[in-house]
Amino acid sequence: MPQQDRAYATREAILRAAAEEFDRLGYERTSLTAVLARAGLTKGAFYFHFASKEAVARALVERQSELWAQVREAWHARGVDPLSALHGMFAESAERMAADVVLRAGVRLNADREFGYPGVPSTHLTWEKMIASYVAEAGERGDLRSGVDPDAVARTLCGAALGARLISSATTACADFPARIREVLGYVLPCVASSGWKLSGSQKAVDGPDDS
Amino acid sequence: MPQQDRAYATREAILRAAAEEFDRLGYERTSLTAVLARAGLTKGAFYFHFASKEAVARALVERQSELWAQVREAWHARGVDPLSALHGMFAESAERMAADVVLRAGVRLNADREFGYPGVPSTHLTWEKMIASYVAEAGERGDLRSGVDPDAVARTLCGAALGARLISSATTACADFPARIREVLGYVLPCVASSGWKLSGSQKAVDGPDDS
DNA sequence: CTCGAAACATACCCACCGGTCTCTTTAGCG
DNA sequence: CGCTAAAGAGACCGGTGGGTATGTTTCGAG
Numbered sequence: 001m002p003q004q005d006r007a008y009a010t011r012e013a014i015l016r017a018a019a020e021e022f023d024r025l026g027y028e029r030t031s032l033t034a035v036l037a038r039a040g041l042t043k044g045a046f047y048f049h050f051a052s053k054e055a056v057a058r059a060l061v062e063r064q065s066e067l068w069a070q071v072r073e074a075w076h077a078r079g080v081d082p083l084s085a086l087h088g089m090f091a092e093s094a095e096r097m098a099a100d101v102v103l104r105a106g107v108r109l110n111a112d113r114e115f116g117y118p119g120v121p122s123t124h125l126t127w128e129k130m131i132a133s134y135v136a137e138a139g140e141r142g143d144l145r146s147g148v149d150p151d152a153v154a155r156t157l158c159g160a161a162l163g164a165r166l167i168s169s170a171t172t173a174c175a176d177f178p179a180r181i182r183e184v185l186g187y188v189l190p191c192v193a194s195s196g197w198k199l200s201g202s203q204k205a206v207d208g209p210d211d212s
Numbered sequence: 213m214p215q216q217d218r219a220y221a222t223r224e225a226i227l228r229a230a231a232e233e234f235d236r237l238g239y240e241r242t243s244l245t246a247v248l249a250r251a252g253l254t255k256g257a258f259y260f261h262f263a264s265k266e267a268v269a270r271a272l273v274e275r276q277s278e279l280w281a282q283v284r285e286a287w288h289a290r291g292v293d294p295l296s297a298l299h300g301m302f303a304e305s306a307e308r309m310a311a312d313v314v315l316r317a318g319v320r321l322n323a324d325r326e327f328g329y330p331g332v333p334s335t336h337l338t339w340e341k342m343i344a345s346y347v348a349e350a351g352e353r354g355d356l357r358s359g360v361d362p363d364a365v366a367r368t369l370c371g372a373a374l375g376a377r378l379i380s381s382a383t384t385a386c387a388d389f390p391a392r393i394r395e396v397l398g399y400v401l402p403c404v405a406s407s408g409w410k411l412s413g414s415q416k417a418v419d420g421p422d423d424s
Numbered sequence: 425c426t427c428g429a430a431a432c433a434t435a436c437c438c439a440c441c442g443g444t445c446t447c448t449t450t451a452g453c454g
Numbered sequence: 455c456g457c458t459a460a461a462g463a464g465a466c467c468g469g470t471g472g473g474t475a476t477g478t479t480t481c482g483a484g
Contacts, residue, residue, distance in 0.1 A: 006451085031440080031442085033441075041463090043464075049461090145422065148421045160368065166378075167370065167371055180367060187403050187404060188403065210359035219431060244473090254434070255433080258432095264473080429483105431479080436474080439472090440469105445466075448464095450459105453457090
């Protein structure tokens with residue numbers, strides 16, 4: 001609760017303007033001047049609310065990471081099988097990103113750090129492990145084909161999602177990101193899951209091949 | 213044919229040093245000073261051979277694009293089925309990239325332009341179309357499952373390859389890129405190809421699931 | 425050997441960007 | 455009202471990076 005309401009508004013305005021620029025250009029190529037021009041503010045306002053350019057970026061990454069835990073919890077609570085949960089989490093994440101610039105910026109910033117700079121431990125490994133554990137769990141339930149390596153599947157899905165986001169971000173500002181994600185899932189999961197597995201959780205699986 | 217042999221050598225040295233920096237840091241974060249320090253040269257030498265920083269980047273992108281046409285021709289000449297040709301092209305490309313810094317830098321620069329800057333037509337669309345045509349051709353031969361959309365497969369593979377390269381580049385300097393690409397192909401192609409299809413062309417398909 | 429162009433070195437310029445400093449305005453509160 | 459701190463404006467600074475201008479070496483031709 002800020003001492004003044006106006007302060008909260010401008011802080012949000014800065015975050016939003018920064019998100020829009022970061023989303024388009026990434027961290028390096030985004031200048032504070034551009035952000036402030038977009039927000040209709042000046043450096044005085046900025047450095048009152050944030051300690052540095054990096055601090056805004058961190059704030060955006062923060063918001064983003066909070067949200068994912070939330071999404072994950074929600075799908076965990078639904079009690080569907082692991083593969084369906086994975087599908088749901090991917091799809092919901094993609095849809096949220098398509099709808100929210102602030103979220104997109106946070107994701108991009110988070111990724112840019114990892115892949116731009118060399119040798120960063122990276123949150124991305126966390127994702128890979130999380131996905132791998134879901135796939136492994138599916139294996140214990142007998143939902144996998146024989147010979148499927150959970151780690152390899154996790155690497156594939158992670159990479160595919162990353163690439164899809166980049167392309168979608170550059171071409172349609174992530175508008176077609178959900179569709180691309182569903183395509184990826186549609187062409188990977190059937191190859192991973194055993195023939196008996198079916199997507200559950202009131203989801204629509206689009207663009208995958210028919211069983212034949 | 214340069215007037216002096218030494219000139220050719222230094223030009224190559226600049227290209228190599230620039231490639232190493234571009235490969236690690238990307239275009240924006242690479243400074244000429246760092247490149248020249250690495251090459252043991254000065255700005256005088258640089259601006260004699262290249263008009264600008266961007267010109268070196270273009271030269272690297274140029275080399276890269278020449279090579280792909282070559283790879284594509286080679287696999288076309290082998291006369292294998294379309295899906296096997298796709299597999300071969302992907303695998304060979306990945307292996308060349310793992311081995312050659314100059315190539316990697318060109319690829320990264322080419323991609324950075326497309327995805328960093330908004331609204332660039334992009335060579336990447338060319339790739340998608342090319343892949344889609346191969347997949348469509350496979351469909352005409354009856355090598356596809358029913359319900360498979362060649363365009364969607366192309367998007368998926370393109371994105372997956374892009375993501376795999378980024379992750380591999382950041383973590384192992386693309387050393388495990390060939391393995392990651394084979395994983396991707398192993399978990400996508402079986403889901404796309406009809407059950408009768410088999411990989412040909414003396415290639416090893418690793419990490420894919422068993423048929424069951 | 426000489427001379428001139430090619431090939432490279434070095435000092436310099438300038439625009440920009442993140443960050444700081446000082447000053448003004450606004451809002452809460454007695 | 456009037457006082458004070460929050461909130462914001464706007465000028466300014468240091469550093470860096472791409473690019474240039476000018477000087478110096480190397481090489482090949484005649």
